[in-house]
Amino acid sequence: MSERLTPLPMTTIVTTDLIGITRGRSFPTDELEHYQAAGCGWVPANSALTPQDVIAQTNPWGAYGDLRLIPDLASRVTVNNGPDTAAPALDFIHGDIRETDGRPWGACPRTLLRDEIERYRDELGLQVNAAFEHEFNLHAGFAEHLAFSLEAQRQGAEFGGWLLSALRAGGVEPEMFLPEYGKHQYEITCRPTLGVAAADRAVNVREITREIARQMGLDLSFAPKTAADAVCNGVHLHVSLLDLQGQPMLYDAGTSNGLSTLGQHWAAGILHYLPALCAFTAPTPVSYERLQPHHWSASYACLGQQNREAALRICPTVSLGGKSVAAQYNLEFRAMDATASPHLAMAALLIAGRLGIQQRLALNAITDEIPDSLNTEQRKDRGIVALPASLAQALDCLRRSTDLNQALPSALLDTYFALKTEELALTEQLSPADLCEHYARLY
Numbered sequence: 237m238s239e240r241l242t243p244l245p246m247t248t249i250v251t252t253d254l255i256g257i258t259r260g261r262s263f264p265t266d267e268l269e270h271y272q273a274a275g276c277g278w279v280p281a282n283s284a285l286t287p288q289d290v291i292a293q294t295n296p297w298g299a300y301g302d303l304r305l306i307p308d309l310a311s312r313v314t315v316n317n318g319p320d321t322a323a324p325a326l327d328f329i330h331g332d333i334r335e336t337d338g339r340p341w342g343a344c345p346r347t348l349l350r351d352e353i354e355r356y357r358d359e360l361g362l363q364v365n366a367a368f369e370h371e372f373n374l375h376a377g378f379a380e381h382l383a384f385s386l387e388a389q390r391q392g393a394e395f396g397g398w399l400l401s402a403l404r405a406g407g408v409e410p411e412m413f414l415p416e417y418g419k420h421q422y423e424i425t426c427r428p429t430l431g432v433a434a435a436d437r438a439v440n441v442r443e444i445t446r447e448i449a450r451q452m453g454l455d456l457s458f459a460p461k462t463a464a465d466a467v468c469n470g471v472h473l474h475v476s477l478l479d480l481q482g483q484p485m486l487y488d489a490g491t492s493n494g495l496s497t498l499g500q501h502w503a504a505g506i507l508h509y510l511p512a513l514c515a516f517t518a519p520t521p522v523s524y525e526r527l528q529p530h531h532w533s534a535s536y537a538c539l540g541q542q543n544r545e546a547a548l549r550i551c552p553t554v555s556l557g558g559k560s561v562a563a564q565y566n567l568e569f570r571a572m573d574a575t576a577s578p579h580l581a582m583a584a585l586l587i588a589g590r591l592g593i594q595q596r597l598a599l600n601a602i603t604d605e606i607p608d609s610l611n612t613e614q615r616k617d618r619g620i621v622a623l624p625a626s627l628a629q630a631l632d633c634l635r636r637s638t639d640l641n642q643a644l645p646s647a648l649l650d651t652y653f654a655l656k657t658e659e660l661a662l663t664e665q666l667s668p669a670d671l672c673e674h675y676a677r678l679y
């Protein structure tokens with residue numbers, strides 16, 4: 237008599253694509269060695285998928301071509317168990333998309349980020365240390381709770397406890413699980429890490445958070461705005477730059493706001509290219525329901541000291557307990573949401589910052605006031621420009637930004653414009669309220 241069957245443990249090689257969706261293929265875990273060197277098959281046109289789950293008609297790939305998804309073993313995430321004791325282990329490995337002969341593939345966002353991190357090392361002598369904060373809505377039939385309350389914390393406590401445990405098991409180094417300002421809105425933060433792993437970690441946070449919600453039968457969304465009257469969900473990217481010996485480079489105790497000359501050029505680059513960057517960091521029509529004044533998100537390209545209405549914020553540092561200010565000093569990019577690909581958005585942001593350093597751009601767009609409360613003349617004097625009001629405007633800014641276009645592989649740009657054009661057409665009839673509802677289901 238043959239043995240009774242049990243489900244085979246599976247491992248998945250994943251890629252998180254241009255629209256921030258994690259996809260991949262699975263194999264029996266005990267065959268991992270077989271997939272290590274040459275990975276598994278992948279299809280070019282997959283990269284032209286819109287969030288609406290249709291492949292953009294005019295994409296560069298069509299039905300043609302084959303690729304490989306090569307696992308990066310150091311990025312493996314394993315979470316053996318969670319609240320549902322019957323659920324199989326979550327086990328995935330981030331992969332890079334390559335040609336079948338091993339050459340890098342031009343439209344792979346993880347490869348783009350890796351190349352940019354290498355440029356920071358080789359051209360600027362810098363390492364990038366970064367962390368993504370995520371806000372989300374968790375609907376569990378909870379009673380209404382008040383903002384930031386212990387009541388809200390207790391309603392989410394079972395979920396939060398499992399989440400922290402699973403994140404820790406997955407190597408994410410979680411920091412805080414906290415109730416946010418909105419109804420049923422929570423936030424999860426984690427410690428920074430170097431290089432490509434920071435964007436991998438953002439994916440791990442999203443996927444592990446979704447896994448716990450799935451296992452508990454809870455409805456969860458990271459979408460930037462889930463209802464017309466909802467408080468928005470942001471993704472805030474904290475970045476610090478270190479030299480190759482690990483010394484912090486953004487801080488200079490001798491300047492009024494602590495930002496070093498290098499940091500000023502870097503911030504100036506991000507602000508200069510920000511209207512075009514929005515096409516990557518706020519990449520869906522619903523992103524522009526969030527990027528509005530007085531939402532604590534961002535609606536103008538400016539830097540502010542501890543200013544939550546600024547697109548780029550100098551974060552608070554704590555000198556209590558003898559902590560080093562330089563080691564904590566970091567800039568927070570706030571014009572981002574979870575409809576963005578962490579790898580693509582981080583790469584685009586780093587490209588803009590590098591151009592700022594290499595072009596020695598001057599930093600003028602600074603304000604500690606609400607930028608929307610300044611008059612047009614004051615904003616003009618400081619070079620503070622409004623962010624795009626729609627995805628279509630952001631894509632136009634990107635089309636016109638020769639520098640960014642030259643810094644990005646044409647295969648990736650062509651695919652991106654094709655799928656975003658299709659996405660705009662697929663959603664053009666939706667009212668703002670319908671857009672919120674639509675994307676709440678997709679992200």
Ligand code: GLU
Nearest residue numbers: 468469470531532533544
């Ligand atoms: N929910 C705000 C956003 O959409 C951020 C609030 C905060 O500063 O935590 O980005």
Ligand code: MG
Nearest residue numbers: 369371416423
């Ligand atoms: Mg928050």
